[in-house]
Amino acid sequence: MSLPSRTQHNILISPIGKFSTVLIEAVAAEIERVFDFPTKIEFVLQDLSFALDANRNQYHSTAILEQLAARIPAQSVRVLAITQVDLFIPILTHVYGEAQLGGAACIVSTFRLNEGRSGINIAPLLIERVVKEAVHEMGHTFKLRHCPEHACIMHYCRNEEDVDRKSDQLCRYCKVMLDDEIKRLKPKGC
Ligand SMILES: [Zn+2]
Numbered sequence: 001m002s003l004p005s006r007t008q009h010n011i012l013i014s015p016i017g018k019f020s021t022v023l024i025e026a027v028a029a030e031i032e033r034v035f036d037f038p039t040k041i042e043f044v045l046q047d048l049s050f051a052l053d054a055n056r057n058q059y060h061s062t063a064i065l066e067q068l069a070a071r072i073p074a075q076s077v078r079v080l081a082i083t084q085v086d087l088f089i090p091i092l093t094h095v096y097g098e099a100q101l102g103g104a105a106c107i108v109s110t111f112r113l114n115e116g117r118s119g120i121n122i123a124p125l126l127i128e129r130v131v132k133e134a135v136h137e138m139g140h141t142f143k144l145r146h147c148p149e150h151a152c153i154m155h156y157c158r159n160e161e162d163v164d165r166k167s168d169q170l171c172r173y174c175k176v177m178l179d180d181e182i183k184r185l186k187p188k189g190c
């Protein structure tokens with residue numbers, strides 16, 4: 001028989017490759033604030049070669065999500081990976097990120113949000129965009145779907161201008177849905 005765990009449940013933030021601490025910490029702080037779980041930064045996946053599509057020279061995000069979900073530690077309720085590589089799903093030219101709806105894993109890429117530049121970048125606008133898209137993808141893992149409200153962070157964005165136009169907040173409707181899901185996920189007695 002094992003004793004009930006005293007370790008607090010957390011959300012794992014998993015950078016893939018090198019990032020500025022400023023960016024990672026900005027993402028972690030906002031995820032913690034919106035989703036009400038402490039965050040932990042840990043590198044769970046580094047080599048993405050399995051997801052590379054040589055013809056497109058892009059990485060298939062769905063394959064990466066499967067690997068992330070398989071590596072999530074027991075104490076973590078969700079994992080968010082952050083990558084600099086260009087991500088795609090077969091029906092779209094590229095994606096800013098992807099999430100398992102109601103699942104364990106999500107990912108966000110800085111590539112398009114940084115206008116196709118890779119490498120360490122701490123421009124305030126890039127950080128703002130990455131934080132928004134990270135919260136958006138994490139929202140999907142908490143069962144939130146795309147929201148028709150243009151200002152809502154769960155609004156689907158086609159381009160960087162859309163990302164810049166939407167606010168960094170959930171609309172009231174999405175917030176109520178999220179709070180219900182968080183309540184359901186919080187381990188009893190914690
Ligand atoms: Zn979305």
Ligand SMILES: [Zn+2]
Binds near residue numbers: 154174
């Ligand atoms: Zn909404």
